[in-house]
Amino acid sequence: MRITKEAAAQNKARVVEAAARLIREKGFDGLGVAEVMKAAGLTHGGFYNHFGSKEELGRAAIREVFDTAIAGLRQRFAGADTEAKRVAALNGYIARYLSESTRDNPGRSCPMAALGTDAARYQGAMQEEFARGVERYLQAFAEIVQRGGDAHADAITALSTLTGALMLSRACAGTNAALSQRILSAVRDALSSQTGAPGMALAAAR
Amino acid sequence: MRITKEAAAQNKARVVEAAARLIREKGFDGLGVAEVMKAAGLTHGGFYNHFGSKEELGRAAIREVFDTAIAGLRQRFAGADTEAKRVAALNGYIARYLSESTRDNPGRSCPMAALGTDAARYQGAMQEEFARGVERYLQAFAEIVQRGGDAHADAITALSTLTGALMLSRACAGTNAALSQRILSAVRDALSSQTGAPGMALAAAR
DNA sequence: TGTACATCAGTGAACGCGCGTTCACTGATGTAC
DNA sequence: TGTACATCAGTGAACGCGCGTTCACTGATGTAC
Numbered sequence: 001m002r003i004t005k006e007a008a009a010q011n012k013a014r015v016v017e018a019a020a021r022l023i024r025e026k027g028f029d030g031l032g033v034a035e036v037m038k039a040a041g042l043t044h045g046g047f048y049n050h051f052g053s054k055e056e057l058g059r060a061a062i063r064e065v066f067d068t069a070i071a072g073l074r075q076r077f078a079g080a081d082t083e084a085k086r087v088a089a090l091n092g093y094i095a096r097y098l099s100e101s102t103r104d105n106p107g108r109s110c111p112m113a114a115l116g117t118d119a120a121r122y123q124g125a126m127q128e129e130f131a132r133g134v135e136r137y138l139q140a141f142a143e144i145v146q147r148g149g150d151a152h153a154d155a156i157t158a159l160s161t162l163t164g165a166l167m168l169s170r171a172c173a174g175t176n177a178a179l180s181q182r183i184l185s186a187v188r189d190a191l192s193s194q195t196g197a198p199g200m201a202l203a204a205a206r
Numbered sequence: 207m208r209i210t211k212e213a214a215a216q217n218k219a220r221v222v223e224a225a226a227r228l229i230r231e232k233g234f235d236g237l238g239v240a241e242v243m244k245a246a247g248l249t250h251g252g253f254y255n256h257f258g259s260k261e262e263l264g265r266a267a268i269r270e271v272f273d274t275a276i277a278g279l280r281q282r283f284a285g286a287d288t289e290a291k292r293v294a295a296l297n298g299y300i301a302r303y304l305s306e307s308t309r310d311n312p313g314r315s316c317p318m319a320a321l322g323t324d325a326a327r328y329q330g331a332m333q334e335e336f337a338r339g340v341e342r343y344l345q346a347f348a349e350i351v352q353r354g355g356d357a358h359a360d361a362i363t364a365l366s367t368l369t370g371a372l373m374l375s376r377a378c379a380g381t382n383a384a385l386s387q388r389i390l391s392a393v394r395d396a397l398s399s400q401t402g403a404p405g406m407a408l409a410a411a412r
Numbered sequence: 413t414g415t416a417c418a419t420c421a422g423t424g425a426a427c428g429c430g431c432g433t434t435c436a437c438t439g440a441t442g443t444a445c
Numbered sequence: 446t447g448t449a450c451a452t453c454a455g456t457g458a459a460c461g462c463g464c465g466t467t468c469a470c471t472g473a474t475g476t477a478c
Contacts, residue, residue, distance in 0.1 A: 001439040002453050011454080027327060029235040033432060046455045047433085054432065106326065112374060117323040120312065120376035121233060131381040134374060138385075153392035156374075157367065160393050164370025165362070168318060168340060170326035175337040179344075186359035187366050207472040208420050217421080239465060252422045253466085260465065419475075427467070434460070442452075 012050045014040040019061035020068065021107040024114035028058050028126070059125045065111040066133030070140050077144045090145060090195040097162050098188045103169050103180070112137070112159070113166035161187060218256045220246040225267035226274065227313040230320035234264050234332070265331045271317040272339030276346050283350045296351060296401040303368050304394045309375050309386070318343070318365070319372035367393060 003011075018039035022031045033054055034044035051057045073093075080089040096102060097110065106114045111133060119130040142155035165187035172180040209217075224245035228237045239260055240250035257263045279299075286295040302308060303316065312320045317339060325336040348361035371393035378386040 001455065002441045003455075004441070005454095008454055025327075027235070027324065029233070030327065032430085042454095043456055044432090045435090045457060049454055112370075112377075113323070114326075115323055116370075116373040116377055117319070117321055118233065120320075120373065120379070121231075121236065122377075127377075128381045131378040131385070134378055135382060135385055150392075152388075153396070156371070156389050156392040157396040160370035160374060160389070161363065161367040162370070163374065164318075164322075164366035164368070167322040167326065167373070168362075168366060168369065171318075171322055171328075171333075172337040172340055173326070175334045176341060179337070179341055182358075183362050183366070186356075186362040189359070190363040207422065208474045209422075210474070211421095214421055238463085248421095249423055250465090251424060251468090255421055415478085417475105417477085419473105421471105421473095423469105423471080425468090425470105427465105429465090430463095432460105432462090435458090436456105437458105438454105438456080440452105440454095442450105444450085445448085 008049075011040065011042060015042070015047075015050060015057070016060045016064050019057050020064040023058065023061045024065065024109070024111065025107040027115070027118050028122070029118075033057070055124070055126060058122075059129045062111070062115075062126060062129040062133060065115075066136060069109075069111055069133075070137055073137070073140055073144065086145075087195050091192055094162070094188060094191050094195070098165060098169070098184045098191075100181075100184070103166060103173060103184065106170065110163060110166060112163040113170070116163060116167065158191065161191065214255075217246065217248060221248070221253075221256060221263070222266045222270050225263050226270040229264065229267045230271065230315070230317065231313040233321070233324050234328070235324075239263070261330070261332060264328075265335045268317070268321075268332060268335040268339060271321075272342060275315075275317055276343055279343070279346055279350065292351075293401050297398055299351075300368070300394060300397050300401070304371060304375070304390045304397075306387075306390070309372060309379060309390065312376065316369060316372060318369040319376070322369060322373065364397065367397065 015036060019031065019036045022036055022039065033047050036057065037044045037047055047057075051060070076093055077086070077089050080086040102109045111130075112119075115130070119127070122130055138152065138155050138159060141159060142151040145151075145155065145158075165183055169180045169183040172183065221242060225237065225242045228242055228245065239253050242263065243250045243253055253263075257266070282299055283292070283295050286292040308315045317336075318325075321336070325333070328336055344358065344361050344365060347365060348357040351357075351361065351364075371389055375386045375389040378389065
């Protein structure tokens, strides 16, 4: 039965949101069209009223995931207008990024740590969307987090360390809880010890 | 037609080697049983003479991948018995790990950077095998590369940075060559600037 | 050391399940008059 | 503002392809005597 244009747009948005969560939890290959539609409260048949293909949904989900992540990043540093506040926000960001809670909820956290190695195999539009997302996230991170020095290079190094650590921590979580925990705390300590250093906050090296 | 036991064992080894390359290139889901058998010069029907399931092959491939990687690591530092040689080997390792050549040949390089986010979704035996591999690699890395301080923690931080950078560099390679290149060189520079520091070689922070 | 038979690695066709995609249908919405 | 008709979001069955897995078969190897 036909529904309001507005209702249809909301349905589509819910499908994209569901996909943004599920793609991080299960990967693009592990995600089913029917499953996503069900998670959005719909049946699978109507999928192609909104998307030309599963890949088109994948692309929309990747954009959504980066949009959310970047918005969250900006919000975390929104009020940090003094050096002290900036350092506090930075430490909070690190502690949260490398927390058990984040590790155990990939569906709600960093796109790069959840999809990074898959993304290297994406084709066409999905590959483009992911690369654009990485660039946007790095850009936002460099702008917000850093002053002086080569901000972009520092942002790259810091994010590499963060995403790598979260990814490795997740890979071990199910079977070696101690190692998984040690990865989180080791990298947390390493990065936190730098946030106070003037002009090189969050840079893993300089 | 029946063949020599020895020949059969060689065939199985070739299948595992092919899988070890292909799983890094395409991921476990993207890898087909028939494809792996063909790459090993066989037909798909005989697969179940060697393995109980595709997952069992996956497990063997993951072990093989880590075995190869750790052997390569050990070899690189084999003759480094002085501090100067150790620093040189370390710089060589970093330069190679974060090279275009490595980036463009996932099938022959680091398991963690090629499979990390997939591994977080592995189940059962594959998950265990991967986690064991990470632990073995970290152990080898800590023993070989580091002296003094908390070697294991430093190894974790350094490897997180390396795997994260290689992964991100690959995700951008197809669509944003400049960014991909910048990721490699930024992290190369950041890590290389530390290898000479006494007692904290390769530690991203201390 | 030969000989006869059982074993089993490899082959290629076939099965069957999952999943992306298509399709006929429904009925409320949007629109033309 | 009503009215009649076309549109189209949503439904659920069905299609069809890919791929993991199974199976009957082959013939050389391994083994029992």
